Amino acid sequence: MNRYIILCFLALGSQTALAQFELLGTADYMPSGCILLTPNERYAEGIAYSTSKLDLNEYFEIEFDIYLGDKDDLGADGITFVIHDDPREFQAFGTYGEGIGYGRFNSNFVSGNFIAPSVAVEFDTYQNEFQNDPFSDHIAFLVNGSSYHTEYWNNENQQFNLEDDRMHNFRFSWNPETYEIIVRLDNTIVYQGNQNLIEDIFNGNTEVIWGFTSSTGNKYNLQYFCFRRIAYQPPSKLNDEGFGQ
Template sequence: MRSFYILLPLFSLILPNPGLYCQQPDISDFRLGGEAVVTGDNCIQLTPDREWASGSIWYKEAIGLNAPFEMELKVMLGCKDGSGADGIVFVFHPYAQRTGYQGEGMGFAGLEPSLGIEIDTWLNEHLGDPLADHIALLRDGQVDHRFSLKKPVAIPNIEDCRQHPMKVSWSPDEQRLRILLDGKTVLTYEGDIVDRVFKGNSKVYWGVTAATGAFSNRQAICFDKLEFTKAEDIPPLELSGKKAGLLLKGEIITLDNLQFESGSATLLPLSKAELDRLALLMKHHPGLNLDIFGHTDNVGSAGANQALSQRRSEAVARYLMDKGIPRHRLRPKGFGELYPIASNDTPAGRLKNRRVAFRLSRPVP
């Protein structure tokens, strides 16, 4: 059961979904750095309107990117359009409370590995900034847009003294990061962030950094809602017999206790706990697909064995789909009696041959 922590600017409330926790936003859940100051219940000024200022906030607990993340807030980038700078960055990073270079780096530059959603209000030509205020998806502390995961998207002037609603959401099932500003989707990114950016490590901290340089603006945020799963609440990943590690290395494995009713494709109840763990493993590695290979012994006709092995591999796929794994990630295939791993002359050997095997694979780009 995943635990979701939602911070709402309302009274504490219990939602009907068990395991869902809600609480009032508590600024003490963040560590403030640099010149960041709390200015209201849910509001933090990251920089004053002063040259060479910087500020950051970091959420104290690590979050798991293999669970959904959603944040709704308001951003204020100041009142000076022509001479305002530099911008703010929403940062995901495996180490807590580190802040990168100021000025054009906006407190993000130099942090590696990292993912950064920038709202940039100052044109730095050597970094490939467009003339307009813009949003881009940065990685590994690089503010030069040649290295951006998603190139800058121009937005209307945001240094207009107003609060702008913003929403950042990450769906690991869809592998989609979406950013809305003023109610409109301005940027989406589809890809395996955990694998591509964080090298398989889904446990990250997140924060917001901002900086000014030779030009400045008052830059602030107010949180409306935060929804995420603490990394520590995500159960450990293991299949019995330490097979998760083998599977992640690309080896073909069989699962203990994966059994069917005799001659049928109906899973025995004892199979389900292990398949539940397999589903969880797949959710943690959303960029990987699963081959499901059904095999039989040589009792009965080859044609019947082929059909049975196909039905069994499909039964496993259906079970995993019911647990939330998308169909396109599952590749059931029956091989019948073609590939025995033991002698079919003994009961023990035939038992070994009646099996479903699994292999994780990376999709071909």
């Protein structure tokens, strides 16, 4: 209990940490106010969920800076941003290694640990053939605890690398009127889709949990995220016309 109080104090004292998180596995608060997901160690799994749920009836854009480590060839596995309504609520977790703490080893078998119902954006730093991963690091939109994807974004670059010892800006927006989801990495749109999350994924529920999952395997990296802001208003008309963004 004492540790919890101290961590909350640290978080509240930081200008960057404006959200409280439930922490699982190796996840922990960092002195900077960012949230450690995995240390630079083998076979780690860390998950952090905001204690405040999202309301999918409302427009939102949520922004983070993410860090995927500094080892390219020897690094793994990545992180996911997840929105879920799993019955385990703030204790939900998926498989380590190629599951990135979100998914499962084989999309054809609904067994093992995975998070569902859910959607997620994976930032994947290690190639796994069962998940249809390309050679390069990549970003993919995932559904209902399956790490397998048929499409991905890697800037059409087979050398694309996120384990570059740099922070990367990540934004996710949801529009309940148009059902549009937009994901940006470093101001580039890396996923854009239309899906009625409320009806198609969450069976009518609009109050959902959000957070990050992460893992390592035999290869590993330090991985963490920093919450920046959440906005509940869509971009202004000015921005829709191409100004200001």
